[in-house]
Amino acid sequence: MTLKVYLSGEIHSDWREQILEGAASLDVTFNSPITHHQSSDDCGVRILGAESDKYWHDHKGAMVNAIRTRKGIADADVVVVRFGDKYKQWNAAFDAGFAAALGKSLIVLHGPDHQHALKEVDAAALAVAEEPAQVVEILRYVLSGELPG
Numbered sequence: 585m586t587l588k589v590y591l592s593g594e595i596h597s598d599w600r601e602q603i604l605e606g607a608a609s610l611d612v613t614f615n616s617p618i619t620h621h622q623s624s625d626d627c628g629v630r631i632l633g634a635e636s637d638k639y640w641h642d643h644k645g646a647m648v649n650a651i652r653t654r655k656g657i658a659d660a661d662v663v664v665v666r667f668g669d670k671y672k673q674w675n676a677a678f679d680a681g682f683a684a685a686l687g688k689s690l691i692v693l694h695g696p697d698h699q700h701a702l703k704e705v706d707a708a709a710l711a712v713a714e715e716p717a718q719v720v721e722i723l724r725y726v727l728s729g730e731l732p733g
Contacts, residue, residue: 590664602720603716
């Protein structure tokens with residue numbers, strides 16, 4: 585069995601790399617949004633033309649990025665959504681809700697400080713992890729039935 589996993593959410597830490605490295609021996613393919621911040625912000629105006637108003641600049645980028653995000657989530661077997669500590673990730677909340685609405689297996693990843701704020705998001709998830717290594721162990725268990733150590 586091969587799992588297709590979409591890694592969504594926070595882009596300011598190396599959590600994706602930790603999961604990719606930890607899952608290197610597993611039969612998993614990964615997809616994610618564009619994580620280069622400037623490219624993600626500017627894709628709409630670089631492709632569709634400049635905007636003098638920052639709102640429309642951001643709006644164009646959000647819409648173009650949504651095409652990739654919706655496709656990635658729709659194609660995934662498992663969606664992992666990370667909420668980081670530094671910034672509010674409103675797009676991550678949307679991605680979690682979209683994945684849940686599509687019936688995708690959802691893993692939410694955040695620290696204990698976000699437990700209360702994300703209680704509704706957590707309720708839609710099949711697992712709530714605090715560390716990327718826990719996500720890897722969930723994927724390993726799903727694929728092989730193998731428990732850690």
